Amino acid sequence: MSKDKTFLALADFLIPAHGDMPAFGSVCSFADAEKALDFRVDLKEGFDRGLDGDPALSAEAHLERLNKEDGAAFSAVTTIAICTYYMNPRVRELLGYPGQESVQYDSKATQVYLTDGSLGHVLARGRKYRPTPGL
């Protein structure tokens, strides 16, 4: 089996369709995974190794073997699969994740804890610290 087919089989086992969320292969390609791998060249060797194996093995058996015998390869394959998936714009849209966004705010706005009484309760419970002895 070619590397791209092996990877997609593994990725679809790791990330299948579930509820509203699509399977890996429905939204991501092997080329997407290769682009992700370009950000982590340290994983390339393990990733390549992780896609070698007995084509007769099921995806689960392949991953089970990797997990037991070659942790670095298992980590490389799974890291690339999950990061590629959650970088995908459609997946982010379904999750409601805009990425690590910039949020504007008014630094001088009165915070709710100052008006709803909650911080007042903290103050009402009194001093917490132990003063310097002898002062």
Place this chain on the structure above:
Amino acid sequence: MNVESLSERGARARRDEEVDVAIVGAGPSGSVAALHLARAGLSVVVLEQGEWPEYNDYTGARPEHELVSTKLWHPNPNVRDNPNDYPVDNSTTDINPLMFAGVGGSATLYGAQWMHFLPSDFRVRSLDGVAEDWPFSYEDLLPYQLEIEREVGVSGLAGDPAFPPRGPYPFPALPIGSVGLRGALGMERMGWHWWPGSNAIPSEKFGELNACVRRGTCLTGCPEGAKSTTDRSHWPLALKAGARLVTRARVKEVETNEQGLATGVVYVDANGRDRRQRAKVVILCANGVGTPRLLLMSGGAKNPDGLANSSGMVGKRLMMHPFASILASYEDPLDSWRGPFGQQVYSLEFYETDERRGFVRGSKWNCMPSGGPVGVSGAIGSKVYVAEEGRFQDFWGANLHENVARRFGHSLIWGIVGEDLPEESNQVVLSKDLVDSDGLPAPQIVYKVNENSNRLLQFNIDRCLESVHAAGAIETLVSTPVRESGWHLIGTTVMGADPKRSVVDQWGACHDVPNLYIMDASTFPTSGATNPTATIMAVALRNTRRMIAERRNQKVA
């Protein structure tokens, strides 16, 4: 002309030039010393083994952030594998030390939680009968704390009853967001202390620092230039004042003369050549691992146990603040990828000693957002919530989707910082076989989490679970002690009045070498339980002011 190009002008001293002060390390303490010494008219050269930060390399605003940051911006130098860092032998420690080499130091990867130590932290022997009192008090240090806050650009809300009264912070507190409000709700329902987070992140533009935009990636470098690190807060001013900064300069030895006085340092430059920087005074600001490492590498035949080590205390009493974390998920959306990351609220409810709990001293809690989907999945990355013996299938397949749906955007993390008591068996030594990229011996960490810390963490975890459940948590995940949590490196060249029991005096001067100073957290007699950067910088300022005032009395070679 930008700051970096300004720094390149004549940074390296002329051959055989003797400067007034050579400083090792351009992190929080070294930067404070450099700025104030240069302003006082002293000639200053700072030697930094890392480089200037490249803000375009911070990936927080880009889709690949979670993929890249777990390697490039990992706080463990062994994972990061950057040749500017030195590796650390972690084979004999329960907790891995975390650090970063570069202008700005390890704060490049800190959460920017800005906390003073409390009055009791300076009087642990007097109040609790353990360890030693500091040579100075909370009140002695407070003026320096407040001055440093203005230099750093701290946001916060004054009036916390867990501290003595103080004046306002330079900037209003950052928004605490849905995460902070939910964390506070749990504390309110328990009737416990909480307070809006104080952070070294200005909420308004301040000098070279931009206003925080809640990007939430503080721990992996701030792409906004909003998190206060000294490459932006101090170095532009220090360079204008005449301080010189040499990057990619790894100091390998502090040199001394026949009288035992420091004469300068030898460093390996960017091209791998040994160079000598002569100086009347040397200041070490290389953190609680790097500073004792350098002393142990120095000394030569005259001092086979290391320089400034007649007490035998160099490298000993390492404290790293054993740390636990609780991830709590809720039904309601909390937008829990939004920053600030370090602390939206904090609690000092269990800071002070109550011996009925079965341990001494206490803890500080900080409430943080839980970040992006990869991190909360538990499938890769930090693995803090993944049992080693767990089946991989538990984190993949339908379980992956369900875990992410439950946690992503719906969870918060309480981080519990426990005070670490000093023990001489916890120490930094030189590795016998691991070396850095220049062939210098790597530090080896010998460290065990002690019984007091284990009890302390378990008590606080139990209380924290009560709090998050009181606020409606539907799932909780506990990690303790977190192995990748040694952000706070404290105690390895302890200060004190007795040269037989301490390495430096209360002003950071080495008892054995009076023109050799140490100004990082290595000198702290105890660790407190708050994030130490504020105290590190305040102590460095106090020491520097004293050095300037006494410069005519300074013994030099």
